Amino acid sequence: MGEAAKKQWRIEIDARRCKGCNICASFCPTDTLELKGITMDVKDIDSCIGCQLCDIRCPDFAIQVFPL
Amino acid sequence: MTTEATARTVPYKEKKPFDYDPYLRQGKLPHIWCAGCGHGIVLKSLLRAIDALGWKNDDISMVSGIGCSSRTPGYVDFNTMHTLHGRAFAFATGVKFANPKLNVIVTTGDGDALAIGGNHFIHAARRNMDMTILVYNNYIYGMTSGQGSPTMPEGAVSTTSRFGSIEPPFDTCELAKTAGATFVARGTAFHAQELEKTLYEALKHKGTSVVDILDSCPTYYGRFNKHKNVSEMMKSIEKDGTISVAQAAKLPPEKTEGKIVRGILHRAERLEYCDGYQNLLDRVQNK
Ligand SMILES: Cc1ncc(C[n+]2csc(CCOP(=O)(O)OP(=O)(O)O)c2C)c(N)n1
Ligand code: SF4
Ligand code: SF4
Numbered sequence: 340m341g342e343a344a345k346k347q348w349r350i351e352i353d354a355r356r357c358k359g360c361n362i363c364a365s366f367c368p369t370d371t372l373e374l375k376g377i378t379m380d381v382k383d384i385d386s387c388i389g390c391q392l393c394d395i396r397c398p399d400f401a402i403q404v405f406p407l
Numbered sequence: 408m409t410t411e412a413t414a415r416t417v418p419y420k421e422k423k424p425f426d427y428d429p430y431l432r433q434g435k436l437p438h439i440w441c442a443g444c445g446h447g448i449v450l451k452s453l454l455r456a457i458d459a460l461g462w463k464n465d466d467i468s469m470v471s472g473i474g475c476s477s478r479t480p481g482y483v484d485f486n487t488m489h490t491l492h493g494r495a496f497a498f499a500t501g502v503k504f505a506n507p508k509l510n511v512i513v514t515t516g517d518g519d520a521l522a523i524g525g526n527h528f529i530h531a532a533r534r535n536m537d538m539t540i541l542v543y544n545n546y547i548y549g550m551t552s553g554q555g556s557p558t559m560p561e562g563a564v565s566t567t568s569r570f571g572s573i574e575p576p577f578d579t580c581e582l583a584k585t586a587g588a589t590f591v592a593r594g595t596a597f598h599a600q601e602l603e604k605t606l607y608e609a610l611k612h613k614g615t616s617v618v619d620i621l622d623s624c625p626t627y628y629g630r631f632n633k634h635k636n637v638s639e640m641m642k643s644i645e646k647d648g649t650i651s652v653a654q655a656a657k658l659p660p661e662k663t664e665g666k667i668v669r670g671i672l673h674r675a676e677r678l679e680y681c682d683g684y685q686n687l688l689d690r691v692q693n694k
Contacts, residue, residue: 397448399437
């Protein structure tokens with residue numbers, strides 16, 4: 340469980356496109372995302388595993404996950 | 408064949424996110440679809456499948472009728488046509504016939520394809536002209552505020568069935584198969600990666616391909632049928648309500664009862680319409 344081995348990710352959310360449907364957050368396997376007001380926000384970036392499921396299910400082209 | 412698509416698409420993990428921009432008309436975004444509408448998820452799966460095939464934008468023609476789902480061509484940088492309600496298949500037939508080199512894709516809704524367009528749908532399938540038809544199936548007419556469509560399940564509430572529908576629904580796939588489509592499949596927006604692979608196979612198939620895609624209209628179908636939110640709706644209809652062909656094959660029939668089957672359901676080889684026409688020309692002109 341070496342901490343150094345864990346891959347890091349950066350999540351970009353386009354607030355002009357996000358409509359706050361919450362699909363990404365509800366199906367994120369690690370509970371990384373959370374709605375803040377009417378747009379999505381990152382709750383805990385360290386928990387992200389980079390699976391890209393949030394991006395794949397985002398209907399609005401609003402979220403992307405980049406490897407660091 | 409499936410492995411080709413799998414090889415590129417599954418390891419998103421180590422890669423950068425998929426770049427949709429080259430396929431989109433940026434100035435048209437954000438799109439008009441409601442928060443949580445499944446149509447955007449379907450569009451993204453389609454663009455990834457097109458990317459896996461390496462098709463160029465100019466070699467694709469996307470044709471639609473009328474409805475929320477039929478707004479899709481407006482957002483993509485292909486040769487696009489937004490035509491008349493239910494008539495997308497007729498326009499697409501003309502496009503393909505005029506230029507058989509184009510890859511023709513029809514994006515349509517359950518209402519557009521199977522209600523007003525039902526006649527055109529069966530005849531497109533019967534001719535087996537090379538085109539891929541995506542039926543965005545949300546059981547309802549989203550654009551005109553939630554009238555029930557021919558795929559709406561019995562008991563479902565809509566603007567036109569306030570106390571629950573008493574009509575048996577059409578099964579899009581059975582209808583397509585019976586009418587003569589040579590590739591028939593089903594997917595859901597929830598299973599977006601699986602859908603991408605199914606669409607890859609559908610696009611590659613020569614002949615009429617029909618893909619029935621369950622996606623959500625939270626604004627009307629969801630609200631009328633007491634779904635708490637779109638995630639709960641996707642979970643109950645698309646995730647828990649369906650089963651893959653492979654899973655279904657392993658389980659006894661009583662375990663799969665009431666579940667809708669996803670995956671490639673029918674594949675056949677039959678003379679494609681433009682090829683048939685070419686044969687006719689060769690026969691009549693040369694002799
Ligand atoms: C000839 C004609 N009749 C009726 C309409 C009204 N109308 C517009 S969209 C639509 C239904 C679309 O439903 P569907 O194809 O399921 O698409 P969705 O909006 O659910 O994506 C209807 C009846 C129309 N535009 N033209
Ligand atoms: S990449 Fe996966 S783990 Fe990270 S936020 Fe998106 S869904 Fe969650
Ligand atoms: S009305 Fe329904 S189908 Fe139309 S954009 Fe809204 S959620 Fe989608």
